[in-house]
Amino acid sequence: MESGGEPMDTDDEDGGGGGGLRALWGGGPAPVQLRRLSEALRGLRWMPLAEASVSAMLQAHLRLSLRERCAGRFESCVMERQLDWIDASVLPWVSAALESGADQWRARDLLTAASAPLKQWRARLRFFFMQSLAGMRIAELFDILVDFPDSTPALDDLHACLHHTHQHADIVQGLGEALEKRLLKPGAETHQILEVYIGMIRALRRLDPSGLTLDAVSERVRAYLKLRPDTVKQIVTTLTDPDSSDLLEPVGGGAAAEVVQEAAADGDMAPDPDESRGDEAAMLKWEPEPVTADGASSGGAAARRAPDVLAILVQIYGSKATFVNEFRKMLSEKLLASASHDTEKEVRNLELLKKRFGDAALSACEVMLTDVAESRRISRSIQQHFGGVSGGGEGATLIDATVVSRLCWPSLPTDTFTLPAGVKKEMARFEKQFAHIKAPRKLVWKPSLGTVTLDVTFPDGSVGDVQCKPLQATILLRFGAQQRWALADLASELGIATDVVRKNLSIWLNRGFISEVRDAGGGAVFEAATSLGAGDESRHDAGEDEDGDAVASLAEEQRIAEMKVYEQYVIGMLTNLESLPVQRIHNMLKMFVPASGGDRGYDCSEQELQRFLMHMVEEAKLEHSAGQYRIAGRH
């Protein structure tokens, strides 16, 4: 049935050019030559020989017209119109070519009084048309997904075609290849990939409500996203972005989704996927699963019926523990970054997540939020205490502390530096009062976290409400006491490394509060500006960028710090078993460090372990050669 070199045959068939043929499809009387030819063929009883050519020619032209009229247009349904066109224009031609009846030229009569062969032709043409349309749409599927939901009509067309042609396997393969070629590239941003994936989830659910196709296709996307370090972060960001709360809405299930949404509207709360009403409707809509979309590969039926996009996104990781953990980290960053202790939005997000993951999984997050609320209360009471009791003596404390429970928060950076004496005194005062109120608990300060609000005064003016990190503030304060500092002196004064000083100095350099001068020996010396000048806001950007880098490397460091637990295991393993490849180490850790109680157990990927092992190699604890790790210095 496939077309090969048909254009030549077609010319033989109608005796005229291709243009003649297209004019003919427009309707009107059959050209004389055609009628003569077909009569001659019939007279010779050669018609069966010609049929194959006619069929091939028709297919070629159908495909051509389809491409001309419909390719790349997704915003309207084309199938019905094109099928009508086949009935109205193509069939009469077939009838004229293959049957004697010149009187059966009108389409209307044709359909009612069609001969059996003509009916077969009609069915054949319709099927071929749907196959071509489906093939074309499958080839364009990636663009359709990107355009979704504007491309819904095209999807509906494809859905209708698939009903007849069952090309699910082609979708899985074609779309999979398109994804790999166009999306899953290092150059694509994670949030873009996620956006397309979300679009894909919705679109494919519409296309194939059973979810089998989606499952088979998304395997690659999932595997790829899993390799990206910032995926969880992006998902949570998307999730906590108020504009995209629709992630929690059910997708696909058509009527089922509506029912659930109605139920939700009544109760004015987020839709609960397990609500029995929704399930009932889903049961009524049950259809046998298409066999073609080899979905046996992954996930159970339950996974495929995952009711909303978020659930599917979480499936990327297989376990919710990873996801929850990442959320915890993000929550911690957010809570620590905002000095206002305003947690209303976070509480809302947490409640939404709790509906999905259960209270137990998120109890740590809940404690974090409680901590913040509690901190506000404690800070206020301590401030009141100092304000009230000692009156004008020492005055109210200026410190507003966020007190966190170490066990429930993700590991926080522990870098320290020498705080200014005044701040130290304030902190000691706060600490004492805290111990008084909350005995037997005591405070351990994390001086590198938090924000400081400064008023900076110059002889010719002042800048108010400068927000910065404590370390940056401390550095600036040093310049208040002494006009010039050499980099090394400043570093030793603060008890930190020179590059850290330089990094944190940049904010003041960029704002023009401090300028860099070189001393005679070429060492870096910094000098406080004597006037405000015009330098304030203008050069602010560079500082922000470096901040981003710092955050990224901080995350990496934290990850390695968290994996430190496994270091002893790795060393124990290699002490006794001499040398092992990373895969064995990974498997052993998985086996012997299971999750128990509150512990998460070993849940890293092999890549993460590899990075960690290389880190240990850098620290000269291990040696690595020929894919085997061994304890350093033992031969």
Added chain:
Amino acid sequence: MSASGAFPAAAGTSSSKAGAPAPAASGQSVNKRLQSELMSLMMGGDAGISAFPDGDNIFQWTGTITGGAGTVYEGLTFKLSLKFPTGYPYEAPAVTFNPPSCFHPNVDQYGNICLDILKEKWSAVYNVRTILLSIQSLLGDPNLDSPLNGHAASLWPNQADFKKALLKHKSSLPSGERRP
């Protein structure tokens, strides 16, 4: 007669049925116990002793001990094989030097160790860490009253000679302490 005879039989079957799940359940708890012992051993950070499951089976461990400072064994390391019975910790694990490279009055040529806590004095309060520490201290403090290796026992009083014999023994082993 027939009725009274039937009872013990029935009791017998029912008890064997009830007995069947028990090993499986205890197998689970042995597993847990060994996992937590492994964790405390890893986190304990005792110098000179270490052990880790051999492969996929948590009932079979390989241990490593280093001779204590100030003894003739200082600086030497020995590998042990620890096999845990399903009745652990109510039954003692089978601990041997593997390869049998240890020249010691209380260790025979096959690596068997004569240590009371591994035999009749075993108690469920002992664990991998105490076993390893006991063996480590046994190295420097042998029990000469019941030697498994008479030659070693006779050399022991003269530490210099013993050290010589020990090093000779150690180097005479083709595979040494290293295993493939």
